[in-house]
Structure formats: structure tokens, C-alpha cells
Amino acid sequence: MTEPDDAPGPGSAAAEVERVYRAEYGRLIAALVRRFGDIDLAEDAAAEALVTALEKWPAGGVPPNPAAWLTTTAANRAIDRIRREGKRDAKQRAAAMAYDDTPHEPVGPVSDDRLRLIFTCCHPALAPEARVALTLRLLGGLTVPEIARAFLVAETTMAQRITRAKRKIAAAKVPYRVPAAEDLPERLDAVLTVLFLVFNEGYLASGAGTAGTAGGSGASGEAAEPVRADLTAEAIRLARALHELLPEPETAGLLALLLLTEARREARVRDGVLVTLADQDRGGWDRELIAEGHALVRECLRINRPGRFQLLAAINAVHTDAPAAADTDWGQVVALYDRLARLDPSPIVALNRAIAVAEVDGPAVGLALVDGLPGLEGYHPWHATRADLLRRLGRGAEAAAAYDRAIQGTANPAERAYLTRRRGELVAPPGDAPEA
Template sequence: MLASLVGFLGDFDRAEEAAQEAFAIAAERWPVSGVPDAPGAWLVTTARNGAIDRIRRERTLAQKIHLLPVPEAIMDDFDDTLIKDERLELIFTCCHPALPLEGQVALTLRALGGLQTAEIARAFVVSEETMKRRLTRAKAKIKATGIPFAVPGAHLLPERLDAVLAVIYLIYNEGYSGRVDLGAEAIRLGQVLAGLMPREPEAHGLLALMMIHHARRRARFSGDDLVLLDDQDRSLWDLRQIAAGRAVLDQAMVLGGRGPYVVQAAIASLQARERIDWPQVAELYRRLADLTGSAVVELNRAVAVAQAGDPAAALRAVDGLDLDGYLYFHSTRGELLRRLGRDAEARTAYRRALELAASTPERRFLTRRLEQL
């Protein structure tokens, strides 16, 4: 809905205001009149008409000359299927090279992914206030420079690919942490992107990565409890989707893919095998760290080293990382310290992780670990 409104109005703030007002009207009317047959179309239509009325009331319609040729939205001419395509257009609008990369990703997560500012701040490991400023600057830049709402020409797609891939992956990660509908939407966007750029191995690598991870989603939780990989019920895995994801990964490899998403997909594929080759997983994480320079990747590599049988070396690697505000840094330290018999230090690490935990499954898991110590 927001994607459709941004495309219609060309203004993020107006689109968000129009969407909020439409939902407020629906909350008042629908309990009396009933939910319409096409609620999405009703909401977008109401939001569009409300925005047009507001612009007229503010006497700024002359400044919004691009709106004049557009007929007023009416229920009969609204095509609800358009929203799906407009989502990808919104991603490319936000991922314009005139914006800083972090601003591109953050704005798209806010506008398209439905994430709140605090959630995006956690994804970037920055304060909520810092993220608010980034979002404000990004929206102001789009408005001031007149960045178009459209998928750019084929020759311009590659310069935006890194940001688009990052956006889709972060949307997926939010879904993978429990919001499955958001994960499925990220996969759909990944399929559209792979079709749009069929010769780009990283587009296929990202799609393969998401598909393989998503196939294991039912086993990741038992009620409100988080289930680690070693303890998952593999009968709950979608083996067909894993096979489909591996086929997409093979396609990425045929295209010469050696980038970070292809490597991550290869790791996911290994972790979906009955017997996991942890030394090979650790080696792939080393390659990924060389590609990305990411401390979070180094953290994941340390986990693989521990799984391969050397928790002491893993702890030394973790202690060299600067990730104090990151939940999984402290939970990983707690697990490694627990394995090494250093229970008092493990409790301290788990308590710090619990302070940073944002979801019920995470809090329950960490609480159990503390009780076990």
C-alpha cells in the first residue's frame, strides 16, 4: 500500500500520512459497514483521495503539477495486483546512488519492510536516534533531488544491486526471526529480482540463501522456544524447498558466483545436510570474512570453529571482536564459556545478552541457559 502511495504522490511523508489516515477511517467505518470485498484496494483508494483533498486544501496543487493528469482513484479502476510490482519500484527508488548506502537500506526497510525505526537501528547496531536522523536525511534527499519512482533502465541496475540485495536480505532476516510472512515476501522479491537480472550470480545466491533458510523455519521454534540447529526436528524441514534452493545455488555457481551471498548460500546448504562438515563451514566463513570485513561474519566463523571441536580457539577469536551492543556476541561468548566450564563468566555474558534480547523466544532461551548454570 505504501509503495503504491509513494509512486502516486512522489513524497514519502505524504504517503505515510495518507496511509495512516486511511487506516483510521477504516477502523471507524468497517465495524459498522463491514469489511469491503477488496480491503487493500479500498485503503489505497481512500488514502489517494484523502491525499488529493489535503493537497487542494493546502493550495499546493499547482506545485504538484505531476498529479494533474492522474484521475482521482476510484474503486472500479484500481488494480490490486499493481502493488506487488510497485514494491520493487520502491526498493529501486530508495536504493538510488545519490543516497548513502546505509541510508538506502534503512529507508527501504522502513518504507517497504514495515520495520520500525528501533528495529532498523538494531539491524545496523546503532542508536535509535542515529537511525532517525539517517531516515530523515534520506527522505529529504529524495524529495529535493526528485529521484523518480521507477525501476531504472537495465544499464543502471548494476550500480544499485548491492543496496537492493542488502535490503531484501535484511527484510528476510526480520522474517526469519519470527515474522514468517515478511520472510516469504522477501523471497518473492528475490525471485522478481533474479528474473529482472538473470545474469547476476549474487541475485541468485541471495535467493538460494533465503530459500534454504526458509525451508527450516518450522523447526526453529517450538511454541515460544528457540531451537538451535543441532536440536531441530528435521522432519519439519521442507526438503523440496531445500532442493530448489540448491538448484538456484548451482545456477549462481554456473554464472561464476563467488560473492558474499553465493558463499552464504553454500554455507546454508552445508548446514542443511544430515552430517554437517563444520571445518568446511568454518573455511567458507573465512572466505566470507575476507569478502565483507564484517565482525558479525567473524563471530559466525568462531561458532563454526567451536562446532568443529575447538571452543577455546573460538573464544579467543570472539574476544577480539568489537560487538558489545550485539545480542549474539554475548550469547555466543556465554555458550563458549559454558562449554569451557567457566560458568561464572558465562552467566555474566548471558545476562548481558538477555538485556539486549528483543523477542520472547530469545529471552526464554537465554533464561533457560542461565537456569542451567
């Protein structure tokens, strides 16, 4: 009888590299930026650590503390590069600081490296869209194509935007330090938006979502994951920290929104296929998260200073309060979207409002609203919404074409599977039906 082999094989080691790297990417980049003060150096060192792990772990096994191993390896690679360059005294001092045991300067009101990184990237010297894009890249490890899809812009445009933001930080000598307490509120909206987009990417991943893509080089050719629980958990963790730091209504609203959405995550995908809200098993929802989210929404209602994230949280509270989909108070949902549209008159808010209107006034009214929205031709949920409304109106050929456009526009496997199944369920016109 042979002894069991506990050492991981090459495949399992590579998978562990992907898992750890993906989960620790934001922490790793934030720690490196804090230590060395150079974003490009941090990204390069992290990528080198990934390559080293892929070389060593399959042969030598996964280390006992893989996250610490990656952090130490990346820091060593950064120090090696600084020493090789040896061009500026400032970089030499940065290398020395890596081994300096003396206490660092006080961290101020934000002690979490990743939360500090978000606030740093949201510096007023950067354009608002650049702040969000750069933080998504550094904190969540999202690729340029993933971020471009979130912003509905071309990949080349997004790549240039991120590059310009890094150059601006270097040229303006934007320091990596904690903003003073009085400066935190003015950066709040950008930070909330970042956390919201990081969570959304985890809740319905737009791309491959592997460790390799986070670092810029593929570690395997495995299929995409429909949900990235590491990103949703990280966004919620940071939202909690932000709410403790700044207990404002909008921080409470964001935290409530994330909790109420996360509560449905386990029911979101079944057998590799996306499950829509109407069809989810509500018995599988996390009632503790729902109760916490509802309490935060009630707290916001008492303060009565509504903002974008508070209204989105209130909409989710209506959905999670209904025992069954048929019990949803769609009239209240429409009223909340009306208020949200006044604060955020974006076509995406208008699209979601149109979906709610279709539940109140019928699919024909909803379709008319959807077809009147500008600038969403490249947004696959717009095509998916049109497909569903056309299907409900019995316009099968048009629905099939809309489903095709929606399928082409998403890389998420669970969403593609759902849209493909719905397209296959379209009923042919009566005249085309075979005789019995």
C-alpha cells in the same frame, strides 16, 4: 437457540486491521509513492487509513477486500490533503492523475511497484546506509528502533539518517521512475542487502512486529510475534522477481540463501521457544525449498564468480545437506567463512566464523576469537555466543552474566524464552551443590 454471530467483534476486527496492514504495508506505500511521488505524503496517508480502519471496522465489520479498502482510503486521504494545501500546480496535477484513466508511461524493465520502490530508494544520490534504511522503513514497515538494531547504531542516529534521505530525495528531485536497464546492475548490491535485511527481520523479528508499529501508531498491546512470515514471504517474492530480471550469480545466491533459510522456519520455534539449528527437527524442514536452494547454489558454483550472498547460501547448503547436526561438515563451513571474510571483513561475519571454528577446534578457541572482536558490545548475539561457549567450558557464573546481557538485548519473545531457559539450566559449581 440463538443464531451464531458471524460479525467480528472489536478485538477480532482490530487484529484483522493489524494483519492486513502489516501484510500490505509495502505494497500500499509503493502504490502511493508511484501515484503521488511524495514519500512523506504516502506515509501520512497510510497512517490515516490505518486510523480510519481502526475506527470503522469494529463497528461495520471487515470489508470483503480489506487490502483494497486500505489502498482506496489512503489514496483518498492523500488527495484530500493535496486539495487542502492547494499550493502548487504540480500537486494539483498529481491529484488529477489519481482519477486519470489514460495509460501511464511505460514502466520499463521493473513492473512491480515494490521492486521499483527499492531501486528508487537505492538511487546513487543517497549514501549506501541511507538507501538500505529508507527501504526497510518504506517497504517492510520496520520501525526506527528495529532498523537501528539491524545497523548497530543509536535510534536518534537512524532517525536522522532516514529523515536526511527523504530530504535528499526531495531536494535533488530524485524521480520515482524505473532506472534504465543499463543502470540496474550498479544498484544491485544495495537492493540485495535490503531484501536480505527484510527477510532477517521476518525470520527472527527484532521488535513488536505489529501493524501499529509499522505505521507508527500502536493498534494493540499484544505481545511480539517471534516470526513474521509476511516479511519472509515478501522478501522471497521480490528476490524471485529480481532473479528473473537480473539472473546474475549474486541474485541467484540471495534467492538460494532465503529459500534455504525459509525451509527451516517451521522448525525454528516450538511452544514459543526458539529452537537452535542443532536441535531442530529436520523432518519438519521444507524439502522442496531445500532442493530449489541447492540447485541455485550448484548453478552459482558452475559460474564460479563467488560473492557474499553466494557464499552465505553455500554455508546454508552445507547445513541443510547434513541428515543430522552431528553430520555437519564444519570444516567446510569454516573454509566458506574464510572466503566470505575476505569479501566482507565485518565483525558479524567474524563472529559467525568463530562459532564454526568452535565446532572444529573447541569452545576455548572459539571464545578467544569472539572476545577479540571489536564493536559488538551492543550486539546481543555476541553475548549469546559468549554465554554458550562459557557454558560449554564450565564457567557458569560468567555464562550467566553473558546470558543476562543477551536477554536484555533482544525483544523477540521466542529468543528471550530460549536464552532464559538456557540460563536456568546452568549447573552450579560442585562446591555449591546441596548435600544428598
